[in-house]
Amino acid sequence: MSALLEVRDLSIAIAGAERPLVDHVSFDVAAGETLCIVGESGCGKSLTALALMGLLSDPPLRRIGGTARFRDRDLFTMPPRELRGLRGGEMAMIFQEPMTSLNPALTVGDQIAEAVRTHRACSPAEARDRALEMLRRVRIPAPEKRLEEHPHALSGGMRQRAMIAMALANDPALLIADEPTTALDVTVQAQVLDLMVSLQRESGAGMILITHDLGVVAGLADRVAVMYAGRVVETGPVAAIFDDPQHPYTLGLIRSIPALSGERRRLVTVPGTVPTPATMPEGCRFAPRCPFAGTDCRAAPPLAEIAPGHRVACHRAPIEEKAA
Amino acid sequence: MNEVVLEAVGLEKRFTRKRLFAPDTVVRAVNGVDLAVRRGETYAIVGESGCGKSTMARLLLTLMKPSDGTVLYEGRDTAGMSERELRALRRDLQVIFQDPFSSLNPQMSVGALIEEPLRVHGIGTAKERRAKAAEMLARVGLRPEHADRYPHEFSGGQRQRIGIARALVTGPQVVIGDEPVSALDVSIQAQVINILAALKAEMGLTLVLIAHDLAVIRHMADRVAVMYLGEVIEEAPADDLFARPAHPYTAALMAAIPIPEIGARPPAATLEGEPPNPVAPPPGCRFHPRCPHARENCRTDRPALRPLGDRRVACHYAEELTLPGIATETRPRAPGVARRFALLDARTKETDGGERP
Structure with missing residues (x-):
């Protein structure tokens, strides 16, 4: 399947911070496919979407590298006029808060x-x-x-x-939805998600769905990219992410959700907090919060293929073999 | 354990909107609610926007006067309390707000913020208050030097810890959490839930949890009341409610939850439309226009909240309906993946304070 959108090494910096907020992010989206980008506040998922739409507020934000090929044209180098033609036409975006994005x-x-x-x-x-x-x-x-x-x-x-x-x-070919249902009540969310799925099925559009809700991811995604502190730390088919999660951050995210089954275990938490732009660590950005980190984590791990289509950026993966 | 500590009897709150060229409109935000919170339990009130759950929180806290009905604390009517009794009540009855950004005075240091409730209630000497604040800081997993910093220097999760320290410093009996973890990211939310659970056990608290996130409620609550348009439509022990909802609205809420597991049923939109305007609620059962099981008499006869086994439910047909809850079995993990999670659990156990040691 050839990609509708190919993002390679997208990096975004903010004035005053030493390290980029979004760092060498790459992913593909095929027609008819839903890619979920999941991560917590400040992981760079919304900045990535805004950069694709040419909507970064520059300054203070600036794209410092990368390409985004959409139907064989690079979104980042095309003339603004051409981008305006695409935006809202072949490429459209849905935001979290409709009240602030409708006139x-x-x-x-x-x-x-x-x-x-x-x-x-x-x-x-x-x-x-x-x-x-x-x-x-x-x-x-x-x-x-x-x-x-x-x-x-x-x-x-x-x-x-x-x-x-x-x-x-x-009739956009690519739809980017940034937390489209986060502000909605759960029964209304179910209606809107339902609608998005059936409309996408009718139109065959590719979709990037940005969310923090792993429940929404499990229900809608074909493939998933997990972001942490500006980097993709794990990516793969949705089944691989839920049934064979590899990155310690992905594991931590899954473990920290309260179970609906009623199992009253103490929740496992990811200690500490997400680094701020000024305190992005060197090397693996998750290492300061990672229970498996060692001295080699001072070097940034590559996003390496661990199974077909399943990539993880961790020196310790698979953990049960390398960290036990 | 069955001793009632906080009780609402026929509680009602009406808001009147005066209009210049039209008759005034009246919203019954809370419409005749009876409920009893037992000492030591976690009692959750759940519902969607506009169901009246936040108004309930304010009424229970005596921050708002009811239009009708009463709030009883340890059997005493709060409406008849003197100034002095009310002050004592507020020591016993504390609140944790949703938004840790707007509920802390930005000009006060964290130490001063945590000491403030003690100062207000005239508890201890300055030195004792400082020591007590330092102790609370440690109990919510913050470091002693954090006392000299200001709220803006903290992340959302840390601010919520400060909010919890402030609520618990006076040694309350009952704490009302109004969406205490909804503004937090999931990994941070888990930290705060654990802290709340641990402190509740240590201090023997009663927790009233106002929330919309059913997973959080499932995890924390002993009993749950579901509100719709200002009324409690079902109340049940948490396990029963999730296994077999008795009210069609509860079942619709359950069906709509997205489950974070592959192969789980997708979130289902079993309800059409949105809750009706509370200014003009429908006659009969307030839920009937959206109810897939509604019959003729639901349009005209208003069902009372009546006992049914361990629960209370406001539906004419609760006995005959068999409504699906949330399946409780989770799929087994592959052995390698199970070992991976076990390693994670073992290694994160010691770091729950929030900061890495």
Whole structure:
């Protein structure tokens, strides 16, 4: 399967910090595939998404290296005009908080129609028809009425649907969703996830889903990239990540989730906290919190293949053999 | 163990919104709630946005006056308490807030923040207060030198530890946690949950946990009350509730949880739409417009919260419905992977204080 998007060695720096916030991150996304990027606050998952969309706030953030080939063009070197043509067209993004990413002064219908007219030659009436069709597809009740309403009149779940409608209005080949359901209640989250899966199935788009929720990952991902402090520490098919996790951070993440089975064990925790931009350690960035770290971890471990398609950046993997 | 320490009787809170050109609207944020928290237990109140759980927390803390009904602490009506009794009550009844960023005064050092409740209640001499604060700091896994630093120097998880130290320094009987771990990343959340569990056991606390995360509740709670549109619709021992929900709304909540395991059932959207506007709740059972099991009389007859075995449930058909809970078996791990996790467990045991030794 040839990749729709190929990101290689993406690095992002922030002014004033010695080490990059995102450091040599690489991944592929194929058409129809969902790649979940998972990690905690500050791991660089959102910065990676913003860089792909050309939305880094520069300064203080700056992309200092890497390529991102999307349909044989490099997103990072193409002229801004060309990137604007892609953004919201072939490539679209869904954000966590719809209220801050929808224009409060425009009706829902006008915003979607605007997105349509930016990318294709059509009459205002056609754009409006398309907006209505999209609201139907995201199953917003009474779509004709919602078309005329402003974002503040919609509930959180409806706003997120409206944003999905806008993102999908131009049939993007790649959808980037940054914590799309984190702000929603669990029953509404289930509805929105359901919708995203079925719309993706219909359209065959590739999707990058950024989340911190391993439950969402298990339900939706084809492949997973686990990020920690700006680096991909483990990546592979979703089954490998859950059934054969290798990196001590992945193990720690899985172990720290309270079990729904009711097993009342003491939770295993990852000691300490995520390093700040100013305190990024040298070598393996997880080493200061890692129960298996040794002196060799002062050198950064490569992201090495441990099984077909399953890569891990750890000198100690597999742990039961090398750290016992 | 069955002694009731905190009780709500017919508790009601109405908010009135005055409008200029239209009749006032009234929201019943909490609508006739009866519940009894037993000494030493962890009692969880769960529900989605707008269900009234945070209003419940404020009412139970006596930070807000109920429109109707009463809150009883150790059998005494808090509404009739004198200033002095209320002060004593607030020593016994403490709170941990969700947001460790906005609940700590940024101009006070951590030491002063933890001593403050002691000062307010006139407990101990300055020297004793300092010693007590230092002890609490250690118990939540922070270092002595942290006392001289300010909140902005700490991460979210560390600030929540400070919040816990502050809540527990007066030696309360009951602690109400209003989403105490929801703002934290999962690895940090686990640290804070462990600390709360350990301190609860050491200090013999009663914990009332207001939360929306069912996994956290499953892990911590002894009994759970599920709220919908201002009412408790089901209350049950945690194990029973998760194994076999009796109310269709509880079952829908369970079905919607994404389970972090391969091959687990995907999150299911069994409910259409969102909770109705609390200004104009539907007649009959408040859940009937979204309920897949609703029948004719659900539209008109409001089900009371009634006892059913160990639980209470507000559904006309609780006896006949067999609703799926969450499967309790977890898949066995491959031997190598099991050894990997065992090694991790063994090596992280000693480092639970949060800082690496």
